Amino acid sequence: MPDGGIHNGLALNGRNELRTVGDAPRWLIVVIRMASDAGLVVFGFWFAYWLRYSMHIGGEVTASSQQPFSFFYGKILLLALLVVVLFQFRGFYRMPRWTTLLDEVSLIASVVTTSMALVILYSFLQRFYPSRLVFVLAWLLIIAVLICKRMLVRFVRERLWLRGIGVDRVLIVGAGRAGQRMMQWLFGQPQLGYQVVGFIDDELPVENLAIATHRRVERPAYLGTSAGIREVVRRHGVNEVIIALPPTAHEQMMWIVDQCRLDDIEFKLVPDLFELALDSVNIHEVAGLPLIGLKPARIAGWNLVVKRAMDVMLSLPMLTLGLLVMLPVALAIKLDSGGPILFRQERVGRNGRRFVCYKFRTMVRDAESMREELLSSGNIDLRLMKSQNDPRRTRVGKVLRKLSLDELPQFINILMGEMSIVGPRPPVPAEVAEYDDWHRGRLQVSPGLTGLWQVSGRSNLTFDEMVRLDLYYAEHWTPWLDIKIILRTIPAIVTARGAY
Numbered sequence: 001m002p003d004g005g006i007h008n009g010l011a012l013n014g015r016n017e018l019r020t021v022g023d024a025p026r027w028l029i030v031v032i033r034m035a036s037d038a039g040l041v042v043f044g045f046w047f048a049y050w051l052r053y054s055m056h057i058g059g060e061v062t063a064s065s066q067q068p069f070s071f072f073y074g075k076i077l078l079l080a081l082l083v084v085v086l087f088q089f090r091g092f093y094r095m096p097r098w099t100t101l102l103d104e105v106s107l108i109a110s111v112v113t114t115s116m117a118l119v120i121l122y123s124f125l126q127r128f129y130p131s132r133l134v135f136v137l138a139w140l141l142i143i144a145v146l147i148c149k150r151m152l153v154r155f156v157r158e159r160l161w162l163r164g165i166g167v168d169r170v171l172i173v174g175a176g177r178a179g180q181r182m183m184q185w186l187f188g189q190p191q192l193g194y195q196v197v198g199f200i201d202d203e204l205p206v207e208n209l210a211i212a213t214h215r216r217v218e219r220p221a222y223l224g225t226s227a228g229i230r231e232v233v234r235r236h237g238v239n240e241v242i243i244a245l246p247p248t249a250h251e252q253m254m255w256i257v258d259q260c261r262l263d264d265i266e267f268k269l270v271p272d273l274f275e276l277a278l279d280s281v282n283i284h285e286v287a288g289l290p291l292i293g294l295k296p297a298r299i300a301g302w303n304l305v306v307k308r309a310m311d312v313m314l315s316l317p318m319l320t321l322g323l324l325v326m327l328p329v330a331l332a333i334k335l336d337s338g339g340p341i342l343f344r345q346e347r348v349g350r351n352g353r354r355f356v357c358y359k360f361r362t363m364v365r366d367a368e369s370m371r372e373e374l375l376s377s378g379n380i381d382l383r384l385m386k387s388q389n390d391p392r393r394t395r396v397g398k399v400l401r402k403l404s405l406d407e408l409p410q411f412i413n414i415l416m417g418e419m420s421i422v423g424p425r426p427p428v429p430a431e432v433a434e435y436d437d438w439h440r441g442r443l444q445v446s447p448g449l450t451g452l453w454q455v456s457g458r459s460n461l462t463f464d465e466m467v468r469l470d471l472y473y474a475e476h477w478t479p480w481l482d483i484k485i486i487l488r489t490i491p492a493i494v495t496a497r498g499a500y
Contacts, residue, residue, distance in 0.1 A: 030093045037087065038080040040149060044142035045076045045134075052134045072134075075119055082115035083142075097192050101154060108146045112139065161193035168239040172199040173226060173256055175209055178270045179244035183220055184472070188213035197236045198223040202252075212452070212468035226252060229259050244270040298444035299477050306479060311420050314486075319411040326408055329360055329400065336396040339365040342409060347426040350446040355418040357426055358409035362397025410449050422482045423448025424470040439463075442470040455488040 049069055051057040087093060092107055116139045160166050170186060172179050179199060186194045198221035199209070211218045223232045232238065241260050245253050253269070260267040299307055330341045343361040346354055393401070400406040413419040419426060426447030432440075452469035473481070 030088075033093055034084045034088070036149070037146065038084050040145045041080040041083050041142050042076055044145045045072065045079065045138045047145075048134050048137035048141050051137055057133075057137070075123055078122065079115055079119045079138075079142075082118055083111055086111045086115060098189070101151065104150050105147055108150070109143055112143045112146065116142075157193070158191040162190055164195065167193045167195045169197050169237050170194050170240045170242060171197055171223070171229075171232060171236070171238045172220070172242050172244060173201075173229070174244040174246070174249075175199050175201040175203075175222075176244065176246055178246075180209070180211060182242055182244050182270060183211045183218070184213055187211055187218045187220075194240075196220055197238060198232075200224050200226055200229060200232060202226055210462070210465045210468065212465060212472050217465045217469065226256055229256060230263060233260075233263060233265055238265060241265055241267040242270065243267060298474055299446075303477060307420060307477070307482070308417070310479060310482060311414050314421055315411045315414040319415065322408045322411065325405065326360075329405055329408070332396045333361055333394075337361075337364060337394045345428060347428055347447065348432050348443065349418055349426065350443065352432075352443055353418075354429065355413065355416075357419070358412055360400055360406040360409060362394060362400050362406045363392040364394060407449055414449065418446075420446040420448045421450065422485050423451055423473075425451065425453055425466065439467050441474070442467055445470065445474045450485060450489040452485060455485055 046069065049072065053067075087107075090107060090111060092104075092111070095104070116135065120135055157166075172183055172186075179201070183196055183199065186192075186196050196218075200223050202225045204222075208219050209222070211220060223236070229241070233241070241256070243253055243256055245256075257267060257269075333341050340361055343359045343363070344356050345359070347357040349355050397406070410419060414421060423446050424442045432443070452473050453466045
């Protein structure tokens with residue numbers, strides 16, 4: 001499974017053989033897959049024969065030593081049979097949809113190699129001595145065509161799933177830590193063909209549940225309590241139920257399992273072990289015993305080195321090119337309201353270190369003296385310190401904020417190592433003073449010029465939703481994730497979505 005190890009925490013109910021794909025039963029789909037794989041084995045061998053005897057790959061073949069293709073019929077049929085049988089025994093046709101392409105490639109190479117070795121051994125015992133290069137070419141080509149087939153199937157399947165075609169509709173039972181983690185993973189992986197229809201829980205949520213992913217913040221629908229699970233399943237066309245209840249709900253869990261079995265609905269259980277952090281665990285083995293560690297919500301080691309190198313390489317040219325924009329912006333600020341061009345403010349960075357953050361001034365010169373009046377209005381979260389109708393903004397400031405041009409001087413902070421291009425929004429000390437304990441996890445990562453909060457709603461997000469995005473980012477950081485966020489920031493800035 002990409003992005004974590006959730007699948008290690010799921011217990012299958014053993015009814016996969018009864019599942020259907022579209023209107024076709026699973027066994028028919030397996031038969032079609034086996035037939036197509038066998039056909040590709042035959043094609044790969046024929047292609048190898050053509051390359052060797054018609055194209056003379058590997059040297060000239062005299063007419064007297066050339067065998068007709070029919071000479072290989074028995075060996076080809078044996079090879080095709082061995083490949084599909086070994087695929088079946090190795091579980092190739094039962095692999096879950098979250099299996100990676102690398103896992104499939106490894107299995108294909110292993111099975112084809114074993115099958116070809118058995119065919120060659122059988123041919124040797126039969127004193128069958130054709131060109132040995134035919135078997136070598138066939139071995140390579142069969143692996144290649146089977147891998148190409150899997151790549152094509154995965155591409156078409158994922159495109160269909162992204163469009164909602166052929167997806168499995170999933171119901172989550174339980175809105176606790178485990179249930180939220182499961183929904184987070186399912187929402188974040190639409191290419192795997194799962195659609196969360198909502199969740200049920202015996203405790204009525206006090207507010208709309210918000211699930212943060214690298215794509216956006218999702219708000220799954222609350223569909224009632226577990227007592228009405230059969231009605232929910234029928235009404236919403238649920239294909240699969242994922243039960244993520246706490247260990248104290250053992251009897252309730254078994255009752256739900258019985259309800260799923262009555263309607264022949266596939267279900268999975270999230271074991272108690274993974275309730276803490278389903279997609280944030282590392283599993284090792286020592287002396288046959290599993291050791292489980294939790295991934296920290298921070299970027300460290302070589303990851304930190306790579307991230308810092310990316311910041312320097314990107315911020316240097318951006319700061320150079322930005323001078324062409326910053327000069328007229330500075331002039332506009334001076335002409336509009338006079339006073340200083342830059343706004344300097346103390347912010348809290350990685351591990352709680354404080355630094356001076358630079359921005360173009362977008363407010364009137366006595367903005368800080370008006371702060372108490374703004375707070376007394378009661379329409380602002382102290383941990384966000386942003387108001388959609390902030391009266392302190394200047395005319396030029398409104399434009400700069402809409403286009404995010406006020407943040408250009410922060411590239412200086414990035415070059416100094418105080419900030420990163422991508423990361424959590426840098427808070428002021430007054431905001432940090434209002435944090436709950438779990439909010440402080442976002443301080444383990446360098447604050448950023450942009451981030452998941454920027455491309456997932458910007459200022460339209462609540463503070464808790466923003467923190468969830470920050471923690472998700474820290475736990476799942478990769479260079480590619482930074483690149484995707486930067487690319488997604490461009491349309492967010494152009495459309496000024498959620499900016500004020």
